[in-house]
Amino acid sequence: MNTAAQFTPLSGDTNTSLPGVRIQVENLKKSLGGMEILRGLSFEVEAGEIFVIMGPSGSGKSVLLRHLIGLESPDHGRILVNGHSIESPEVRSQYRMAMVFQSGALLNSLTVQENVGIYLKEHRLQTPNEIQKTVDEKLKLVGLTDIGHRYPSELSGGMRKRVAIARSLVIEPQLILYDEPTSELDPQSSGTIGKEILSLKHRIEVTSIVVSHDPELAIGIADRIAVINEGQIIFIGTTSEFKQTKDPMIHRLLYSDFKP
Amino acid sequence: MFRSLGEILILFQQVVRALPLAVRHSGKILTQFYEIGNASLLMACVLSMFIGGVLALQTGPVLANQGLSGSIGGLVGLSMCKELAPVMMAMLTAGRIGSAMAAEIGSMKVYQEIDALITMNINPVHYLVLPRMIAITLALPMLVVFAILAGWFGGALVSVGSSEIGISFAVYFNNLRELVDSGDVLNGIIKGAVFGIIIGTVSCHQGLKTTGGPRGIGHAVTRAVVNSLALILILDYFLTRILLFWD
Numbered sequence: 001m002n003t004a005a006q007f008t009p010l011s012g013d014t015n016t017s018l019p020g021v022r023i024q025v026e027n028l029k030k031s032l033g034g035m036e037i038l039r040g041l042s043f044e045v046e047a048g049e050i051f052v053i054m055g056p057s058g059s060g061k062s063v064l065l066r067h068l069i070g071l072e073s074p075d076h077g078r079i080l081v082n083g084h085s086i087e088s089p090e091v092r093s094q095y096r097m098a099m100v101f102q103s104g105a106l107l108n109s110l111t112v113q114e115n116v117g118i119y120l121k122e123h124r125l126q127t128p129n130e131i132q133k134t135v136d137e138k139l140k141l142v143g144l145t146d147i148g149h150r151y152p153s154e155l156s157g158g159m160r161k162r163v164a165i166a167r168s169l170v171i172e173p174q175l176i177l178y179d180e181p182t183s184e185l186d187p188q189s190s191g192t193i194g195k196e197i198l199s200l201k202h203r204i205e206v207t208s209i210v211v212s213h214d215p216e217l218a219i220g221i222a223d224r225i226a227v228i229n230e231g232q233i234i235f236i237g238t239t240s241e242f243k244q245t246k247d248p249m250i251h252r253l254l255y256s257d258f259k260p
Numbered sequence: 261m262f263r264s265l266g267e268i269l270i271l272f273q274q275v276v277r278a279l280p281l282a283v284r285h286s287g288k289i290l291t292q293f294y295e296i297g298n299a300s301l302l303m304a305c306v307l308s309m310f311i312g313g314v315l316a317l318q319t320g321p322v323l324a325n326q327g328l329s330g331s332i333g334g335l336v337g338l339s340m341c342k343e344l345a346p347v348m349m350a351m352l353t354a355g356r357i358g359s360a361m362a363a364e365i366g367s368m369k370v371y372q373e374i375d376a377l378i379t380m381n382i383n384p385v386h387y388l389v390l391p392r393m394i395a396i397t398l399a400l401p402m403l404v405v406f407a408i409l410a411g412w413f414g415g416a417l418v419s420v421g422s423s424e425i426g427i428s429f430a431v432y433f434n435n436l437r438e439l440v441d442s443g444d445v446l447n448g449i450i451k452g453a454v455f456g457i458i459i460g461t462v463s464c465h466q467g468l469k470t471t472g473g474p475r476g477i478g479h480a481v482t483r484a485v486v487n488s489l490a491l492i493l494i495l496d497y498f499l500t501r502i503l504l505f506w507d
Contacts, residue, residue: 069379092381105376107368119380122387124284171380 020048020207021082021095021174023068029076030063037063039231040077045224047082048205050197052218055228061211062102064228065177068209069099081175095175098168102180104160106152106167112139113148116167138166142196158189165196176200178210182217194220219243264487267469272461274385275393285391292395296357300403303356304349308407311344312336312414320418320425329425333432334439336415341444342451342503345407347496350455353400354488358463361392362484365467366477374468384468393460400456401449408448412436447503454499455492462488 023045030038037060045051055061066072067079070086079086081095106115114121116138117131126134139145142162152160161181168176178197182190198221200206212218218225218239225242227235227250235242235250282289315336323329365388368374374384416432419425466484470476 066375071375071378097379099376099379101372101376103372105372107373107376108371109364118382122380122382167376167380 018096018172018174019205021097022047023175023207023209024080024083025064025068025077026080027077028064028067028074028079030060030067030072030074032063037231038067038074041228041231041233042077043226043233043236045207045209047207048201049223050201050208050210050221052210052212052222052225053228054211054213054215054218054225056213059228060231061213061228062179065099065179065209065211068175069097069177096171096173097175097177098171098173099177100161100164100168100179100181102183104152104157104164106160106163108152110151111148112144112150112152112155112163115152115163116148116170118167119170134170135166138169139163141169142166143192156189157184158186158192161185161189161193162196165193169200172204173206175207175209178208178212180212181210182212182214190214190217193217197221264465268461268465271385271389271465271468272457275390275461278383278386278390279394281386282390282394285386285394288387288391289394292391293399296353296395296399297402299356299360300349300352300399301406304352304403304407305410307348307352308340308345308410309414309417311348312340312411312416313418315339315344315411316415316418316425317422320422324425329419329427330431330435331439332415332419332425332427333412333435333437336419337412337436337440338444340408340411340415341440341448343496343500345404345411346448346451346455347492349400349403349407349452350459350492351489353396353403353456354459354463354485354492357396358459358484358488359481361396361460361463362467362470362481363477365389365464366470366480369468369470370473370477389460389464389468392464393457396460397453397456400459401452404448404452405445408445443507447507450503451496451499454495458491458495459488462491 025041025043028038028041029036041064053061053064063072067074068086070092073087081091081097084091084094106112107118110118113132113135116135120126120131120134135148139148142165144159144162144166147155147159152163155163181193181197185193194217197208197210201208210218210221219242222239222242224236224238226233229249235245235247237245316332319335320329320332323332323335365374368388374388377384377387416429419427419432420429463484466480466487470480
């Protein structure tokens, strides 16, 4: 079982990155296939904050995340990154943003090393030797060494997610979005991922938005937690407020009432 | 259908505009080029040899009865250059390479690999489509050249070996040289390049618009092959008219 105590920051390199960004979501609405998925969501995430979004399956968490990285356009409302609309072309060039997908979304035809270094290689930001060095450094940060030559299909689920985190770190992001980072992982791997998310906040002051339905992870890493149900926010507050809430609806949505 | 055609044209336009970036992707282009050649060359040669052979077998006895057995070299030569080699190679490539392109890009779409590229500011058209399009547009005309040569050779073997035709290699190839010139071979090469563009664009387009899981990938592959073949056969007519006019 994951506990808050397990998510103490990992030691790591000093920060050379730009500070995290502030995110504002204003009255976000989205319908897909005739179904209203997001029904007027509004919230703010402060720079450097870890903001966890929780909710049952199908509540619109992943769709929200895809809007926050610019993979989807809203039907109504807007998302601002440090006051600039995410849809403006300057935002992508001005702010560095990364997303860790639920499946890891590693390119299966590339090795781990190529996956982690793809951003630097495709944008020609470093020489091959420098890329190699950066890749080794980022893999070491997430606790992976000597796996650079392997292909994603040869890795466990936890390792794939850590490689995906390493790939996002190469960007030196100011905002990282995590989609269900601990799903399909054993408690130990979940703990490691939680520690890594927390350590990044302390090390590079990145803003993190984590979608999860794991209350243990949320309590362990979050500065603030929001709970979404049927496309609407039904709770938003600090971790201690979340722990103290007596709202039966939140308990019903997030905790199993199964008693063997 | 018109929406798909429009999307295919837009994708093609994006690839054309990205052509100056081809040098940056030369490694990926060479990899794709090798895969296309490696997958298709042997089969292209074997198939073409049999196509040339069948052509000689079907037409040879009729020509021989009319006392025209000496013309069979030119008939096989022209048929292979202008029609059979480019169309048959396009069909083979659509089945082998187009389907593989649609499946690979489709699975990358379904498993969010393309989303991951977008979040890293890597344009999927530049990274995935451009190298494949260039490779197939260069590789298909080369396959056509090999197919033409193999088809001529297959026709010659049957013409010499068949008792109903019974001509020598010299007669066959002399007639072929008389009737077929470099413009006819170029005709086939141009058709091959156009068909390569069609297969590449249609297959990558189907891959990029794949939705759902494995079932969606299967549908994308089927649509890629069927749409490629339909477009090839329809455009072949218009291309033939243009090339005849040009001749």
